[in-house]
Amino acid sequence: MTSSYLVTGSAGFIGARVVELLLEEGAAVTGVDNLNDAYDVRLKQWRLSRLDTRSGFKFCQLDICDREALRGVFGASFDAVINLAARAGVPQSLGNPWAYIDTNVTGTLNLLEMCRDFGVPKFVQASTSSIYGASDKRPYEEHSPTGRPLSPYAASKMAAESLCFTYHHLYQLDVTVLRFFTVYGPAGRPDMSLFRFVQWIAEGRPVTVYGDGRQSRDFTYVDDIARGAVAATKPLGYEVVNLGSGSPVKLMDAIKMLEMLLDKTANIVHEPSQPGDVPATWADIGKAQRLLGWRPQTDIEIGTGRLVEWYLENRSWAREIAA
Numbered sequence: 001m002t003s004s005y006l007v008t009g010s011a012g013f014i015g016a017r018v019v020e021l022l023l024e025e026g027a028a029v030t031g032v033d034n035l036n037d038a039y040d041v042r043l044k045q046w047r048l049s050r051l052d053t054r055s056g057f058k059f060c061q062l063d064i065c066d067r068e069a070l071r072g073v074f075g076a077s078f079d080a081v082i083n084l085a086a087r088a089g090v091p092q093s094l095g096n097p098w099a100y101i102d103t104n105v106t107g108t109l110n111l112l113e114m115c116r117d118f119g120v121p122k123f124v125q126a127s128t129s130s131i132y133g134a135s136d137k138r139p140y141e142e143h144s145p146t147g148r149p150l151s152p153y154a155a156s157k158m159a160a161e162s163l164c165f166t167y168h169h170l171y172q173l174d175v176t177v178l179r180f181f182t183v184y185g186p187a188g189r190p191d192m193s194l195f196r197f198v199q200w201i202a203e204g205r206p207v208t209v210y211g212d213g214r215q216s217r218d219f220t221y222v223d224d225i226a227r228g229a230v231a232a233t234k235p236l237g238y239e240v241v242n243l244g245s246g247s248p249v250k251l252m253d254a255i256k257m258l259e260m261l262l263d264k265t266a267n268i269v270h271e272p273s274q275p276g277d278v279p280a281t282w283a284d285i286g287k288a289q290r291l292l293g294w295r296p297q298t299d300i301e302i303g304t305g306r307l308v309e310w311y312l313e314n315r316s317w318a319r320e321i322a323a
Helices: 013-024 041-049 067-073 090-095 097-118 152-171 193-202 222-231 251-262 286-292 300-313
Strands: 004-008 028-033 057-061 080-083 122-128 174-180 206-210 238-243 267-271
Touching: 004 013, 013 028, 013 041, 013 222, 028 067, 067 097, 080 097, 090 097, 090 152, 097 122, 097 152, 122 152, 152 174, 152 238, 174 222, 193 206, 193 251, 193 300, 206 251, 222 238, 222 286, 238 286, 251 300
Parallel strands: 004 028, 004 080, 028 057, 080 122, 122 174, 174 238, 206 267
Antiparallel strands: none
C-alpha cells in the first residue's frame, strides 16, 4: 500500500528536498505552501518547478494559519505530517515577531489539531539549533537547557515544541521534533550566510561579516537534513533529535573555502555583531544515529562545491536575489 504524506513548506529549501526523497520512495505527497515573499519567490518557484511534473505529487497553495483551508486538505488520509512551514531566521524575527508567532506557533497548533481530528498517527516538527541560545556547553545535546531564547524566532520554535509535547501527552500523537543546524546547499535561503557569501564573492560585492568572523556554525547539507526528516517518520513516541554535521566551521574559514571554489578574493567588511546572534553552534548527533540510523554524508567541501555550482548555473537571476 502506498504511503501518503503531507509536507508543509513544500516549496521551501528543506521541504522541496523532503518531497523529492519521499516521491523517490514511491510515496504519495501533498505539498502545502503559501509562497509568501519572506524572501525572493523565484527561489520557491524554481524548487516547485522541479516537483510539479512528478508523479504522486499534489500541491496546494495555502497558509497553515488558515484552519478551514487546512481542513479541506486533511480530507485525505495521511500516514504522517512533516511540518517544515516556518518563518525562519533570527534577524528578521526582530523586525516582525508577529509573523513568527502566527506561522510557527499558531500554524503548528492548527496542524496538531488536524492530526487529532483526522487520526493522523505521526507528526514531524522542524525546530532549530537557535533554541539552545548562548549556552557554552557544546556540543549541544537534546537535554541541554533551552529556557533562555535570544530571539523571537527561537522563542516561537520553543513554543511549537511545547505544543508538540502537549499533543503527545494528551492525545498520544507520535511526535518527533528535529532541531536543524545551519542548513545550506543549492537553491538555499538567501539570508543564510553561505548563500550570501557565494553571491557577494562571485559578484565582487562587499562581504559583510558581523563580528570578527571567528564565530562557528555547524553547517549541515540540505540532503542530509532531508534524509533525517524522512527517517523521523517512524514511530518513536515523543523524541527531540538534533540533525547537524557535528563538525563546526568558523565563518572566516568558510569564506576562504568559497574564495578557492570561485577563484576570487572576498572584499570583507566587518560590522558589529547582530542582536540575537550566538558565538557558536555544534550538534551532538549521537541520538540521531541511535534512533534514526542517521548520520551526515556530505562534508563541507563537497556541499559548498554543489552550492557554488548551482549558483553559477543560475547566475543570470540568482545574482539579483536580495540577501
